[in-house]
Amino acid sequence: MKLTTFSDYAFRVLIYLASTGESASLSELAQAYGISRNHLVKAVNTLEKNGFVRTRRGVGGGISLARPASEISLVEVALSTEPNFTIVECFDYENNTCRIAGACRLERILQDATRAFMAEIGKYTLADITGNSKVLLKLIARSSA
Amino acid sequence: MKLTTFSDYAFRVLIYLASTGESASLSELAQAYGISRNHLVKAVNTLEKNGFVRTRRGVGGGISLARPASEISLVEVALSTEPNFTIVECFDYENNTCRIAGACRLERILQDATRAFMAEIGKYTLADITGNSKVLLKLIARSSA
DNA sequence: TCATTGTTGCATTTTATTTACAACTATAGC
DNA sequence: GCTATAGTTGTAAATAAAATGCAACAATGA
Numbered sequence: 480m481k482l483t484t485f486s487d488y489a490f491r492v493l494i495y496l497a498s499t500g501e502s503a504s505l506s507e508l509a510q511a512y513g514i515s516r517n518h519l520v521k522a523v524n525t526l527e528k529n530g531f532v533r534t535r536r537g538v539g540g541g542i543s544l545a546r547p548a549s550e551i552s553l554v555e556v557a558l559s560t561e562p563n564f565t566i567v568e569c570f571d572y573e574n575n576t577c578r579i580a581g582a583c584r585l586e587r588i589l590q591d592a593t594r595a596f597m598a599e600i601g602k603y604t605l606a607d608i609t610g611n612s613k614v615l616l617k618l619i620a621r622s623s624a
Numbered sequence: 625m626k627l628t629t630f631s632d633y634a635f636r637v638l639i640y641l642a643s644t645g646e647s648a649s650l651s652e653l654a655q656a657y658g659i660s661r662n663h664l665v666k667a668v669n670t671l672e673k674n675g676f677v678r679t680r681r682g683v684g685g686g687i688s689l690a691r692p693a694s695e696i697s698l699v700e701v702a703l704s705t706e707p708n709f710t711i712v713e714c715f716d717y718e719n720n721t722c723r724i725a726g727a728c729r730l731e732r733i734l735q736d737a738t739r740a741f742m743a744e745i746g747k748y749t750l751a752d753i754t755g756n757s758k759v760l761l762k763l764i765a766r767s768s769a
Numbered sequence: 770t771c772a773t774t775g776t777t778g779c780a781t782t783t784t785a786t787t788t789a790c791a792a793c794t795a796t797a798g799c
Numbered sequence: 800g801c802t803a804t805a806g807t808t809g810t811a812a813a814t815a816a817a818a819t820g821c822a823a824c825a826a827t828g829a
Contacts, residue, residue, distance in 0.1 A: 480709050480738075482625055484818070487712045490730055491722070504774065512723055517819050524776075536775040537827025553733065562816090564625050567632045577636070578657055578767040582760045584753035585635055588698065592744035593625075599737035608729035615727045622723040628786070649805065662788050669807075681806045682796025707785085 486560040488514065488522040492542070493531065493551065495619075497605050498612035502535075502543035511619045522560065529559040548609055554601035566593055631705040633659065633667040637687070638676065638696065640764075642750050643757035647680075647688035656764045667705065674704040693754055699746035711738055 491512055496503060505523060509516035523542055526532045533545045544551070558564075565571045566589045569580040580586065609615075636657055641648060650668060654661035668687055671677045678690040689696070703709075710716045711734045714725040725731065754760075 480625060480627055480706055480741075481711050482734075483816090484713070487722075490712075491724070494724065494728065494730065506774085513721070515819055517821080518817090520775080520777095521818095527775095534775060535827080536773085536825075538773045538829065540774050540827070542775085553730075561625055566626050567635075568629070576658070577632075578764050579636070579639065579760050582763055583639065585639065585698070588745055588748055588753065589627075592741045595740040595744045596625075596737045599740045600733055603733055608733065615724050618727055619723050630786080651805085660788055662790085663786090665806080665808095666787095672806095679806060680796080681794075681804085683804045684797065685795085685805050687806085 480566075482557070482561055485518065485522055485525075485562075486557060488512075488519050489526055489556060489560040490553075492519070492523055492526060493544070493548075493556065493605050494609060494615070496532065496542065496544050497548040497609040498615050500612075502541040504541040508542070513622065525560055526556075529555075531556060531559075544605075547606070549604050549606035551605040552601060553603050553605065553608070554597050556605075557597075557600060564593055566590075625711075627702070627706055630663065630667055630670075630707075631702060633657075633664050634671055634701060634705040635698075637664070637668055637671060638689070638693075638701065638750050639754060639760070641677065641687065641689050642693040642754040643760050645757075647686040649686045653687070658767065670705055671701075674700075676701060676704075689750075692751070694749050694751035696750040697746060698748050698750065698753070699742050701750075702742075702745060709738055711735075 491514075492508055495508060495511060503511075505516060505520060508523075509519050512519075523532065523534070527534050527542075527545075530545055531551055532542050534540070534542050563571075567577075567586070569575045569577050569583070569586050570590070577583070636659075637653055640653060640656060648656075650661060650665060653668075654664050657664075668677065668679070672679050672687075672690075675690055676696055677687050679685070679687050708716075712722075712731070714720045714722050714728070714731050715735070722728070
C-alpha cells in the first residue's frame with residue numbers, strides 16, 4: 480500500500496512553497512529536491528488545476544500558493560493527486576469481478592479503514608507541516624550543493 | 625492507494641474456508657472465484673507460512689484454516705500478505721532520497737494515518753466477516769456455473 | 770524581439786505485479 | 800509398490816502502471 484511518487488512530489492512542491500513563502504520556478508523545485516523535472520511538471524499542473532497553486536509564465540514567473548497554507552487541507556491534496564483509492568477490486572463497481580462483492584463484509588471494513596486514513600490526514604493543513612522551514616531549507620541547500 | 629490483488633486473493637481464500645467450514649483444494653478455490661490458480665497458489669503459500677491455514681497434499685488433501693476464524697485478525701493477514709506499507713519514499717530509511725526527510729512533518733502524519741487504517745481493520749477477525757456464508761456461497765455457485 | 774518560464778501531448782523506460790509453466794514432493798487408496 | 804491426486808518451488812514471461820524524457824508550443828516581461 481503506497482501513494483504514488485506523483486502525490487509525493489505534489490506534497491514536496493507545496494511544502495517548499497510554504498516554507499520559502501515565495502514563488503519558485505519548476506527548475507528551482509526540481510533542482511532543490513534533485514528529482515525529475517518532467518514528472519514534477521505534471522504534479523504542479525495537477526496542483527494548479529485543483530486550485531492549490533498559481534502559475535505564471537515568462538520572466539519572473541513561477542509557481543506560488545494560490546491560498547494561505549492554513550487553507551490547504553492535506554486530504555484534499557491527496558484526493559486530487561492520487562489516481563484512485565481503490566483499495567480492493569470491489570471498490571470499483573464498474574470493473575469489479577469478485578463474485579462475493581455485495582455479500583462480503585470485508586469491503587465495508589476496508590472502506591472504514593480508508594476513511595480513517597483520510598480523516599487522519601484531514602486533520603492537518605499545509606500550515607501544520609511547515610513550521611521548521613529553516614531546518615528544512617537548509618537540508619535542501621546542503622544536498623543540492 | 626491500493627492493496628495488491630495478492631492480498632485480495634488471500635482474503636478471499638480465508639473467507640471461503642471460513643464460510644464453508646471445510647477444507648478446499650486450490651483448484652476448487654480458483655474455480656469458485658474464477659481467478660488465476662497460479663497467483664492463488666502463492667497467496668495460499670504465504671497464508672500457510674504465516675500460520676493462517678494448514679495444507680495437506682495428496683488425495684483428500686487441501687487447504688483449511690489453521691485456527692478458529694475468530695482468532696485470525698484481519699490486520700495480521702494484511703501485514704503478512706502486503707509487500708510493504710511504504711506510503712511514501714521516506715518510510716523506507718534505507719532507500720530514501722527525499723532531502724527533507726527527518727525535518728518534514730508530513731511523514732509523521734502519514735504514519736499516523738497508516739496506523740489509523742491498520743487499527744480499523746485490526747478491530748475485526750475473520751469470524752466478523754463471515755456471517756452471511758450462505759448468501760456468499762450461493763453467489764459463488766451461481767457465477768461459476 | 771528575445772530570453773525566460775510554464776503547457777501539452779506523445780513516446781519511452783522502468784518497475785511492480787500478475788500470470789504461466791514445469792519439474793518436484795507428499796499422500797492416500799488400490 | 801503403483802498411480803492418481805494435490806500441494807511446492809523456482810523461474811520465466813506477460814501485463815499494467817508509473818515514472819521519465821523529449822519536443823514543439825504559448826505566454827510574459829524586459
